Amino acid sequence: MPRWLPRAMVLALALVAVFQLGSWAFHQLIGLLINILIAFFLALAIEPAVSWMASKGLRRGFATFLVFLITLIAVAGFVTLLGSMLAGQIIKMVEDFPAYLDSVISWINTTFHTELKRVDIQEGLLRSDWLKKYVQNSATGVLDVSAQVLGGLFQLLTIALFSFYFAADGPRLRRALCSVLPPARQAEVLRAWEIAVDKTGGYLYSRGLMALISGIAHYILLEYLDVPYAPALAVWVGLVSQFIPTIGTYLAGALPMLIAFTINPWYALWVLVFVVVYQQFENYMLQPKLTAKTVDIHPAVAFGSVIAGTALLGAVGALIAIPAIATLQAFLGAYVKRYDVTDDPRVHGHRSRGSGNLLARVRRRLEEQVQQFERKRGAKPTDDSAKRDRGQGPDDGTS
Structure with missing residues (x-):
């Protein structure tokens, strides 16, 4: 057995183990990485406002806090107003749903000459299997919904903290990133x-x-x-x-x-x-x-x-x-280096449809093939062919 083989096998096993460990860690941290990515783009979005406030003399951390506070107040106000409005309108929509259903059924009966009834539709929905399964799943999934809500709140808090640090410490983060790169990079x-x-x-x-x-x-x-x-x-x-x-x-x-x-x-x-x-x-x-x-x-x-x-x-x-x-x-x-585009009609989607030009090209091609064939046989080209080679037309008897 070669002396290098055991060490090579150990190195290969170590590389496989490191790869497996890295893959496992990546899958475990994929949620955190996505939250950091969202926070980074949020920090980029508020960067102009934070930089403008910092240019007016405010500390960058306090400017970031003001931007977050204004954004939070605006979002909370919007959600509150929209939620209260939607709650009232959803209640009214549920109350008026039978009237909407009656109007739709009446239009269907008038247009398609059917005899649908709201009572039959309601009984069919109440007796359907999917409604029973939905109620059972809803009853057993209350804890799951609560866990998802808590998880969503924790995720929002994580994104807010990372985006705050990215925006507040933007110059420091850029300086740390550039310190490991050459000047051109x-x-x-x-x-x-x-x-x-x-x-x-x-x-x-x-x-x-x-x-x-x-x-x-x-x-x-x-x-x-x-x-x-x-x-x-x-x-x-x-x-x-x-x-x-x-x-x-x-x-x-x-x-x-x-x-x-x-x-x-x-x-x-x-x-x-x-x-x-x-x-x-x-x-x-x-x-x-x-x-x-x-x-x-x-x-x-x-x-x-x-x-x-x-x-x-x-x-x-x-x-x-x-x-x-x-x-x-x-x-x-x-x-990406770019060049001036030639002024060709084909660039604009126009195609030449001149059949005469096509026939002329085919005719010239056939004449060239005939001349090449005659040259190979050692024959003298015809008078018309010789005149065409000199740029003259065929002799048609006119002066």
Whole structure:
């Protein structure tokens, strides 16, 4: 046995053991790593506000505390107002649900000439197996829900603490990171950090502003049509339409259309028309002005990044996918060399359809093949072929 074989076997076993240990530790800490990633992007989002306050003379830690306090008060007020409004409207919706169901059944019976009855539908629901299973699972899952709530609160506290430290100690963190890199790499890291701050903060601020405008516009429409639960529906449309790219507007508009349909089918059509028109206004007029200097990526790339982020990290990946892709696109843009595009019609999607040019090319190709064949046989080219070789046309007897 070679002397190096035992040591090689021990080294291989040690590497396998280290890999297994690292893989186990990574799977155990995946939740913490995701929380740190969320906290990092939140710190990037509030970095502009913290830096502005610090430039006015406030200590960076106190500035971060003020930003967190203002954000917490705004979120708590919004949740309180929305929760109280939704609670009252949900109670009213439950009370009015039989009337909505009667109107839908009446429309179905009138349109499709059926004889549905609300009593039959209610009895079918009460006797269904899935309702019994749902009640049993709900009764046995109270402790699980309580544990999930406590776990969610602990997760929010962890994210808040990490984001506070990332924002308050941002300069110290950048200095510690750059201290282990050469000067050229330090400049690249600082530039990437600055781009990430601009893109993340700009994305959240611009999306928040567009969500506010969208919510106000849809609230005016729903209030004008006298659709119930207009404030809650407007908040729903504003948030979903802006933070789910490409298809978020149509997903958000489905709920107001359904509620409007129970009042009047024509109201649902008006809501659909307004959603489509507002989407065009937002895409061509509002969004380019708000996101021209913040996040400017193709809608297909945005939608694909959200799908990929959801597949990797779930809802968290869907939220941070667009600013992450925008940051990567802006950072790589400085290192990708670009050239001027030639002024070719094919660049604009135009194809040449001149059949005469094609026939001429085919004819010249055949004549060249005939000349090559004649040269190989040692024959003298014909007079017409010789004239064409000299750039003259065939002798047709005219002067």
